[in-house]
Structures are given as structure tokens and as C-alpha cells.
Amino acid sequence: MTKLSVNINKIATLRNARGGNVPDVVKVAQDIEDFGSDGITVHPRPDERHIRYSDVYALKEVLRTEFNIEGNPNPKFTDMVLEVVPAQVTLVPDAVDAITSNAGWDTKKHRSFLQEKISAFKAKGIRTSIFVDPDPSMVEGAAETGTDRIELYTESYARGFANDPAKAIAPYAEAARIAHSLGLGINAGHDLSLENIAYFSKGIPHLLEVSIGHALICEAIYLGLENVVNMYKHKLRP
Ligand SMILES: CC(=O)[C@@H](O)[C@H](O)COP(=O)(O)O
Numbered sequence: 001m002t003k004l005s006v007n008i009n010k011i012a013t014l015r016n017a018r019g020g021n022v023p024d025v026v027k028v029a030q031d032i033e034d035f036g037s038d039g040i041t042v043h044p045r046p047d048e049r050h051i052r053y054s055d056v057y058a059l060k061e062v063l064r065t066e067f068n069i070e071g072n073p074n075p076k077f078t079d080m081v082l083e084v085v086p087a088q089v090t091l092v093p094d095a096v097d098a099i100t101s102n103a104g105w106d107t108k109k110h111r112s113f114l115q116e117k118i119s120a121f122k123a124k125g126i127r128t129s130i131f132v133d134p135d136p137s138m139v140e141g142a143a144e145t146g147t148d149r150i151e152l153y154t155e156s157y158a159r160g161f162a163n164d165p166a167k168a169i170a171p172y173a174e175a176a177r178i179a180h181s182l183g184l185g186i187n188a189g190h191d192l193s194l195e196n197i198a199y200f201s202k203g204i205p206h207l208l209e210v211s212i213g214h215a216l217i218c219e220a221i222y223l224g225l226e227n228v229v230n231m232y233k234h235k236l237r238p
């Protein structure tokens, strides 16, 4: 079965909005593990607007499932990952000012840079993954870096799903077929949701892991609202 890694960036966004430590990112991550998640994903960004580097160290101390750290492997990120030694590192080519991830690697152009990073992480026993668009040449380029896995960037699938799911998934199925034939493991993520995940997981061969954050946390808020509103009404009873 495809593993679910829950991205907790949005929990940290909520915490940071007020200062203090509510919600407690580490406690929430542990609860998510207890609720059945197969892993926890974080994507620290240079401005630490959600997950902070200090969170990454604190999480490593307590997590029992697979810890996946995503990000652009600048020197600070690389040093942190080598120190923390998560189960997996996912390399994402984010610009410093990107609101969220918006492209996969050009694995041909950045091949030697990626090869160098991949071999440093693998030397520490960290499984590696490279964020790529569903483009056959980028998947082939990823295989040349020595990475263990790719993460398919699913934003265009999620965008196209409502209009034409078969058309939206087709490039991903082909990219997954090529990746598997080249010996690469296949992960996927970005904008996956309760609405589009089942169709994706059924249509993508050899899908090992999905990481889901934004939609999952929004859905969790919405699905919990009725319950919590009623709990408040109950407390306010005379
Ligand atoms: C690589 C990827 O698609 C996710 O990590 C996504 O970028 C989440 O980051 P934000 O929570 O900052 O949007």
C-alpha cells in the first residue's frame, strides 16, 4: 500500500501566527503518528515562516515513523539534514521567495550539483528523493544523479483533475512507468487531497509514498468544525 506522510508545515504556520507554542508542532506530529500516518514531512524554508530549523531537531528526537525533510539543498539545509539524519531527504528547487514549491528540478542542467548532494546524503544512510515534473527526460536525468527515488510534482494533476482526470493523470502514469524501469522508487506530492488522491493512487503504478499537507490540514479543520462548535455551545449552557 502507498504510504502517507503528513506534511505539518501548516501546523507551524498556525503556531507562528500568534507566537507562543499553540498548536505544539511536535505534539501534533506525534498525534498524527498515533492516528496512523506512515511518516511526517517538513519543508523548512530559508525564512522559517512555518517549520523552523529548531523544530526539525526537536521532531527528530521523538518521531517513530519515517521522517522526510524537503527543501532546497543550500549549505544550511544540507548541514542540517546531515546532522539530523532523517529517513529521507527530498530535494526541491525552490526559489528563496517562492510562496510554495512551483517546479521540479531540471535534472539535466543541475546533474552534477544533484549528484554531489545525493552522494553526500546517501553516504550518511539517508534515502534520497528528487522533486520532478512528470517529464520523461527529467525522470531519466534524475536516474543519472544516483537518487533512490523521485517525487512527482502533482500540482498540474490536481489542477486538471476536476475537468478531465484521465488526461490529468496520463503524464504521471508514463513518468512512473519510466522511473520504475530505471530502478527509481516513486513518491508524489503537492495539492493532493481527499478529492483527488484515490484516483491518483489507483492510476500510478508502484507509488511508494505521498506527502500531503495543505489540503489535509484544511480538510481536518473543516471536518472538525461542527464538532468543536457544538462543544463550545455545550460549555456555554447555563
Ligand atoms: C515539495 C512540495 O510540494 C511541498 O513540500 C510543498 O512545497 C509544501 O510547502 P509549503 O507548505 O511551504 O507550501
Ligand SMILES: NCC(=O)COP(=O)(O)O
Pocket (backbone or CB within 6 Å): 007, 041, 043, 070, 151, 188, 189, 190, 191, 192, 211, 212, 213, 214, 215, 216
Ligand atoms: N511534498 C509535498 C508535500 O509535502 C505537501 O504538499 P501540499 O500537500 O502541502 O501541497
